[in-house]
Amino acid sequence: MDTLTHALSGALLARALTPSASAQHDRAGERWFGPPVPVGHAVAVGFFAAAFPDADFALRFVSDLAYLRGHRGVTHSIVMLPLWALLLGGLFALVARRRTAWKRYAWLSAAAIGIHIAGDWITQFGTMLFAPLSDARFGLGATFIIDLVVSGILLAGLVASALLPRSRAPAFVALALLPAWVGLSHSAKQDAIAFARDYAARAGLRADFVDAAPRPASPFNWTVFVFDGARYHVAHVNTRRTEPLVATADDHFIRRFSAPYQPLAQARWEPLPMFGGGADEALAREVWAHPDFAFFRWFAMFPLVERVDNGPREACVWYRDLRFVFPGRDAAPFRYGMCRAAGGAWALYALDDVLGRAALR
Numbered sequence: 001m002d003t004l005t006h007a008l009s010g011a012l013l014a015r016a017l018t019p020s021a022s023a024q025h026d027r028a029g030e031r032w033f034g035p036p037v038p039v040g041h042a043v044a045v046g047f048f049a050a051a052f053p054d055a056d057f058a059l060r061f062v063s064d065l066a067y068l069r070g071h072r073g074v075t076h077s078i079v080m081l082p083l084w085a086l087l088l089g090g091l092f093a094l095v096a097r098r099r100t101a102w103k104r105y106a107w108l109s110a111a112a113i114g115i116h117i118a119g120d121w122i123t124q125f126g127t128m129l130f131a132p133l134s135d136a137r138f139g140l141g142a143t144f145i146i147d148l149v150v151s152g153i154l155l156a157g158l159v160a161s162a163l164l165p166r167s168r169a170p171a172f173v174a175l176a177l178l179p180a181w182v183g184l185s186h187s188a189k190q191d192a193i194a195f196a197r198d199y200a201a202r203a204g205l206r207a208d209f210v211d212a213a214p215r216p217a218s219p220f221n222w223t224v225f226v227f228d229g230a231r232y233h234v235a236h237v238n239t240r241r242t243e244p245l246v247a248t249a250d251d252h253f254i255r256r257f258s259a260p261y262q263p264l265a266q267a268r269w270e271p272l273p274m275f276g277g278g279a280d281e282a283l284a285r286e287v288w289a290h291p292d293f294a295f296f297r298w299f300a301m302f303p304l305v306e307r308v309d310n311g312p313r314e315a316c317v318w319y320r321d322l323r324f325v326f327p328g329r330d331a332a333p334f335r336y337g338m339c340r341a342a343g344g345a346w347a348l349y350a351l352d353d354v355l356g357r358a359a360l361r
Contacts, residue, residue: 001119002146003054008154009119009178010050010112011043015161016171017111018042034103037096039165043158045092045105049112052088053120063361064350068299068334069135072127076117079130085110119150122182124213124301124323135298142186144214153177185219191239192222195264200226205233211301213323217257224267225302225322230274232302235267236260236327260327272304272322280308280317287317287338290346296336306335306351314341318351336360 001009018039030036037045053075059067074080089106093099120127126139143150157174164170192212200207206228215221220240226233238245238261247259262268275284284305287293296303302322309316318337325332335351348360 001116001123001143001150003051005147005151005154006054006116006119007047007051008151008158009115010046010048012046012154012157012161012171012174013050013111013115014042014046014108015039015158016168016175017108019168020166032103033107034101034105035098037098037101037104041096041098042104042108045088045108046112049085049088049092049109050116052084052109053113053116064358065295065348065360069295072120072125072137073131073135074128076120076127077129077131078114078117079133081110081113081117084113088113140182140186141212142182142189142214143219144216146216149181149219150178153181181219185214188220188239189214189222192224192237195237195239195267196224196226196235199233199235199267199269200228203233213302215257215261215326217254218261221258221261223322223326227274227302232272232274232304232322233269234272234322235262235269237262237264237267239264274304276305276308280310283310283315284308284317287346288319290338292346292348293336293338299334306337312342314339316349316357 018037020039056071056073056075057067059070075084085106088109089102092105092109093102096105117127117129121129121138122140122143123145124139124141125145126137126141128135129138130136153174157171160170160174161168189212193210196210196212197207200210205226208227208229210224210226212222212224215223215236218238220238222239223234223236238258241261241263244262244266245255245259247256249256275281275288288297288303296319300319300321300323303319304322306318306320308318316337316339318335320332320335324334331353337349337351338346339349339357340346349357350360351357
């Protein structure tokens, strides 16, 4: 999820957890959670604490590899969550000049960080839940990285809460709608995967794995993958559409983003050899197996060789991850490769459409 949506989710959850001043009489609860705080304080704490995990963006200033390896790592970990909550609780208590309320602020921070982790877990990029103990990524893969419906539900819940300041009901209702929406998206993903499995069976394909990646504009837009051990079979589909959607340059962006995804009955499957095939396949496989390319083998879900530049003075092999490739859009992020001069050693590079290639630090 984008950072603003995360922040809104933390603010809404904090509102749901904080009763209005007239209802704050739970003396027994103060022993565990600390003295009550104003609703405005709680919402602000939830907002900033839920944005905190994305502070790992600072890893970009260390190196590109540090960011790729560390993003959604220790700041997104359930193992590290108690530490971050305590640190943020103490910080918010100092800023608010309510030192006795550090415990309350810490609990609110813990809840906000938790909902941030959940918001990233539902996407396909996933998150390292057990960092630094493990760099394994976990993700439900049900929701696109930016989901306007999720953001809209959160914003509507906060606006309704502001209009009804004595009631926590709007916050609870909005929070209850979120898993319902994610459940709808996850159900659509299962439909997409079932369609891909059926295609593989009918085509007589060996299916090493079958998966689907969420796409923008609709919970029913998916890119489906069947990998047969050598090639990806890829189709862009909408699991509910019965007729193709036509969009022009004058249509709104949601329609334009959604138009490439075809009804299941009209799906167009494209075979994509993972290593490209032909005379340069051996070179592509050499780079893929190189020890210094392990970071990309760890990172990519659907790795595909983009091109091989095999010239007399230099050879380069470039890879991309099909998670980040969308129909109608040529540019794609997270493209990496290795190059070597004639007789030299392989070196790591990143590839950008504007900046060209850059050595990885």
